[in-house]
Amino acid sequence: MRLYGDFGQHMPKIEIKKFNLYYADFHALQNININIEEKRITAMIGPSGCGKSTLLRSINRINDTLEKVYTSGEINISGENIYGREIDVDALRRNVGMVFQRPNPFPISIYENVAFGLKVNRITSNKNIVDETVERSLKAVLLWNDIKDKLHKSALNLTLEQQQRLCIARLIAIAPHIILLDEPCSSLDPVATQKIEELMIQLKDRYTIVVVTHNMQQAARISHDTAFMLLGELIEFDKTEKIFTNPSRKETGDYVSGRFG
Numbered sequence: 061m062r063l064y065g066d067f068g069q070h071m072p073k074i075e076i077k078k079f080n081l082y083y084a085d086f087h088a089l090q091n092i093n094i095n096i097e098e099k100r101i102t103a104m105i106g107p108s109g110c111g112k113s114t115l116l117r118s119i120n121r122i123n124d125t126l127e128k129v130y131t132s133g134e135i136n137i138s139g140e141n142i143y144g145r146e147i148d149v150d151a152l153r154r155n156v157g158m159v160f161q162r163p164n165p166f167p168i169s170i171y172e173n174v175a176f177g178l179k180v181n182r183i184t185s186n187k188n189i190v191d192e193t194v195e196r197s198l199k200a201v202l203l204w205n206d207i208k209d210k211l212h213k214s215a216l217n218l219t220l221e222q223q224q225r226l227c228i229a230r231l232i233a234i235a236p237h238i239i240l241l242d243e244p245c246s247s248l249d250p251v252a253t254q255k256i257e258e259l260m261i262q263l264k265d266r267y268t269i270v271v272v273t274h275n276m277q278q279a280a281r282i283s284h285d286t287a288f289m290l291l292g293e294l295i296e297f298d299k300t301e302k303i304f305t306n307p308s309r310k311e312t313g314d315y316v317s318g319r320f321g
């Protein structure tokens with residue numbers, strides 16, 4: 061198993077170290093240690109309720125918005141503990157964007173959806189820069205050609221797949237380094253799923269991507285590294301190929317071969 065340490069010249073982008081999370085008195089994440097490398101896709105798999113989403117949400121502290129959530133340990137991003145006292149949580153969430161199961165565009169125009177983060181984060185209100193950023197972000201998610209003539213139409217008129225692309229474009233506009241995706245294809249059909257998978261593969265050249273998925277074929281197709289979780293524990297973390305073909309732990313083998321879950 062590859063835990064922290066032994067990365068040669070590489071510093072991990074995300075270093076999760078002895079991390080625990082409690083929902084009130086329920087110990088949902090138990091002593092998690094993972095190093096996530098830069099500009100790769102890391103998948104989190106495991107049966108329902110094992111803590112995948114909780115761990116993903118811990119990486120940009122979205123769990124903080126809930127009451128009675130307690131954590132211990134560290135999550136270091138580029139060497140800085142995001143649970144440290146000095147952390148600006150708004151800046152963290154700009155740097156670590158999140159895409160959810162169901163696309164959640166705002167009920168405003170496509171253009172305004174992408175420009176939204178620039179305004180609320182007071183990054184710029186210069187129209188030329190906003191225009192350029194909207195175009196660049198929509199091109200990055202391969203949506204531009206389809207919608208460039210209807211930028212001022214409601215985002216809610218887009219297909220679900222296009223809406224999910226738009227949600228990713230909305231993140232890209234504010235220049236994150238890390239993109240977290242929580243089952244981003246679960247509301248999409250197989251064709252749309254394949255397109256979003258292709259997009260993730262393209263985006264990994266520029267972003268560090270962590271994706272929670274129930275779909276093991278998806279994890280095997282798109283990720284470089286896979287974390288397998290069970291009942292709040294990290295059972296195994298390794299290269300995806302190893303997890304799926306020659307896992308070190310029996311539980312991992314049982315899960316990936318469909319014997320439970």
Ligand SMILES: Nc1ncnc2c1ncn2[C@@H]1O[C@H](COP(=O)(O)OP(=O)(O)OP(=O)(O)O)[C@@H](O)[C@H]1O
Nearest residue numbers: 083086088106107108109110111112113114115126
């Ligand atoms: N807000 C919450 N309050 C209390 N318990 C929670 C909360 N959110 C999740 N849990 C519990 O924490 C555990 C882990 O949940 P989590 O959603 O992280 O698992 P998951 O592996 O992502 O599951 P799924 O695949 O079904 O989405 C579960 O037992 C769940 O019931």
